[in-house]
Amino acid sequence: GAGVSQSPSNKVTEKGKDVELRCDPISGHTALYWYRQSLGQGLEFLIYFQGNSAPDKSGLPSDRFSAERTGGSVSTLTIQRTQQEDSAVYLCASSWMEASDYTFGSGTRLTVV
Amino acid sequence: RKEVEQDPGPFNVPEGATVAFNCTYSNSASQSFFWYRQDCRKEPKLLMSVYSSGNEDGRFTAQLNRASQYISLLIRDSKLSDSATYLCVVEGGSYIPTFGRGTSLIVHP
Numbered sequence: 001g002a003g004v005s006q007s008p009s010n011k012v013t014e015k016g017k018d019v020e021l022r023c024d025p026i027s028g029h030t031a032l033y034w035y036r037q038s039l040g041q042g043l044e045f046l047i048y049f050q051g052n053s054a055p056d057k058s059g060l061p062s063d064r065f066s067a068e069r070t071g072g073s074v075s076t077l078t079i080q081r082t083q084q085e086d087s088a089v090y091l092c093a094s095s096w097m098e099a100s101d102y103t104f105g106s107g108t109r110l111t112v113v
Numbered sequence: 114r115k116e117v118e119q120d121p122g123p124f125n126v127p128e129g130a131t132v133a134f135n136c137t138y139s140n141s142a143s144q145s146f147f148w149y150r151q152d153c154r155k156e157p158k159l160l161m162s163v164y165s166s167g168n169e170d171g172r173f174t175a176q177l178n179r180a181s182q183y184i185s186l187l188i189r190d191s192k193l194s195d196s197a198t199y200l201c202v203v204e205g206g207s208y209i210p211t212f213g214r215g216t217s218l219i220v221h222p
Contacts, residue, residue, distance in 0.1 A: 031208070042214035043157070043200075056209060091156055101147055102202075102210060104156040 006105035021077045023092030031095045036088040082112045123217035134216045136201030137183045145204035191220045
């Protein structure tokens with residue numbers, strides 16, 4: 001597609017449930033990033049994928065969070081046993097190569113009730 | 114010291130005004146710099162890259178000062194549509210961009 005696609009756009013889940021968020025980057029972009037943004041806050045880095053290299057998971061806040069990227073394209077961010085503090089907008093971005101500019105998807109707004 | 118710092122504002126200016134934002138960064142090894150714009154409840158979008166020699170795009174001018182470790186954004190002849198949050202982005206050599214918290218700009222009639 002022409003842009004970064006994220007799904008679902010909105011997700012409401014009960015505390016304790018698992019959720020999966022999907023990101024489809026721009027075709028040909030080798031770098032993929034996940035960030036989250038809580039209301040009125042800045043972007044918090046979660047995880048970075050570059051090609052077939054091992055991902056940089058240094059931003060994942062707990063072991064309830066995991067992500068994978070299959071075939072160097074689509075990525076899935078999984079949050080297990082969701083907590084209310086996980087409520088945020090989860091943003092995915094991709095770039096053609098390291099240090100080039102980043103294109104964001106429109107995000108998934110996650111609400112844990 | 115935070116990696117990337119911005120004055121959160123808000124900067125409240127009349128249409129036609131010139132306004133400037135600064136952003137400081139802590140990692141002297143940083144290589145890539147950008148300004149992004151984020152509208153309320155929307156994703157960030159690239160406004161412009163910041164080059165060592167400075168660059169201009171219409172009413173917008175971005176500059177980099179490596180010695181003092183800051184980048185700046187100048188907006189001339191402000192429009193109502195410029196109202197947004199402006200995010201400073203610095204890539205510090207690890208290929209992971211760090212975003213500032215953003216500077217809020219409100220342009221009023």
